Amino acid sequence: MAEKTAGSAVRITEALRADILGGLLRPGERIRQEVLAERYGASRLPVRDALRSLEAEGLVILVPNTGAWVAKLSLDECQEVYQVRERVEPLLLRMSVPGLQQSALDRLLPLVEAMRGAAHVEEFLALDREFHMLTYSGAETTMLGELVERLWNTTQHYRRAFALLGTERTARGIHLEHELLALAILRGDVEDAGRVLLGHIRTTRLELSRHPEVFHVLDGA
Amino acid sequence: MAEKTAGSAVRITEALRADILGGLLRPGERIRQEVLAERYGASRLPVRDALRSLEAEGLVILVPNTGAWVAKLSLDECQEVYQVRERVEPLLLRMSVPGLQQSALDRLLPLVEAMRGAAHVEEFLALDREFHMLTYSGAETTMLGELVERLWNTTQHYRRAFALLGTERTARGIHLEHELLALAILRGDVEDAGRVLLGHIRTTRLELSRHPEVFHVLDGA
DNA sequence: TAAACATAGATTGGATACATTTTCAAGCCT
DNA sequence: AGGCTTGAAAATGTATCCAATCTATGTTTA
Secondary structure, eight states: OOSOOTTHHHHHHHHHHHHHHHTSSOTTOEEOHHHHHHHTTSOHHHHHHHHHHHHHHTSEEEETTTEEEEOOOOHHHHHHHHHHHHHHHHHHHHHHGGGOOHHHHHHHHHHHHHHHTOOSHHHHHHHHHHHHHHHTTTOOOSSHHHHHHHHHHHTHHHHHHHHHTOOHHHHHHHHHHHHHHHHHHHHTOHHHHHHHHHHHHHHHHHHHHTOTHHHHHHHHO | OOSOOSOHHHHHHHHHHHHHHHTSSOTTOEEOHHHHHHHTTSOHHHHHHHHHHHHHHTSEEEETTTEEEEOOOOHHHHHHHHHHHHHHHHHHHHHHGGGOOHHHHHHHHHHHHHHHTOOSHHHHHHHHHHHHHHHTTTOOOSSHHHHHHHHHHHTHHHHHHHHHTOOHHHHHHHHHHHHHHHHHHHHTOHHHHHHHHHHHHHHHHHHHHTOTHHHHHHHHO
């Protein structure tokens, strides 16, 4: 009775999404409806609903009458996502900056510092996500925000793998870009902030293209 | 036996999408699962699957334990879609042009002419969609193509309403832009083609912002 | 020996039936 | 008379059961 039984499907959707994003389910891995049904203590129907939702989010691949797999991105597909991000996220940032709350502004630089001192990769990824999403929190968008979140989600595995083999130099570059971005936002300079963000995403994409082993590592698993 | 029973859910998804895009179901209208189940000669389960898929496409709004409605866009949300299109479609076009088949190139200008002679609004909309999708047919993208198609779908109603009250001058402008776009593509000038396309979408967006009655008309229905 | 076929097993898809939630309207109280 | 409460009806969410489809293994044949 402690937990509401209402909306079991959405609960499973969120749990499954978290499991995929968290790395518990790896790209290319097959998903069996019965296994999930048992794991989450429900019937196969809400599981099917969840799979359909996640398929539309790009996290799951559904083949009729055959089964479901955790979505797997090729190097080219991943680059495609980053190219779209380059064009879409500066727009979202532009919509967001004028509406940012003071409380959000106050947390920007502390988050940058926290990222510098992050111990594990997981912690860095979480802080990085929190930082960028915070910069978007001023935009009241129904569609664009969800799109950006989807783009982040679909590349989550590769961001983790990439962060793992990140060299010292690229790490310092990322921190500098984050700080530049935060300062531009604090100045309210939308143009400059957008430019820095574009460069940040582009740099990551080019860096990623020089490390195709990120994808082979995942393929082997 | 004439029709395959396999994948009833996907069949219903496509039929329902076509009904929404075709205007049979109007924005804001409530969708009852039983009604659809009876209309398409199936149980409520595949209908639910279809609704979930379409919700992720942005064509349907699902509220847990309450019901489903045909998605409705406000003026601001519609502008948002167009702003995203301005940034994303030139990218898709850039990826497409180098890979366009000769057969596709041969159909570009005839389609522009066909649009000039379109009798009904529906015919114009269909040709317009065919033309633009043809310009994207050279890109082998898994995600970006689907994204663009979704963006088109969600604004389908408003494109129709807008085309209905289109003035003579804007109509001629649109035809000129289409012809310019086709010529740039035939020249293989990716940069210019992207510029023309960006201008084309932006012009439409600004034109749309000057006709907010498009949205009131739909609200009343 | 290798390739193709057939059969058995497993898995997904759909239909019916039931529990839960929401909504709407009538009745009651203020 | 108006607003709130209560109860019934309708619609959604879930579980169980059955049918259709795909995969894999083992067998047979060229």
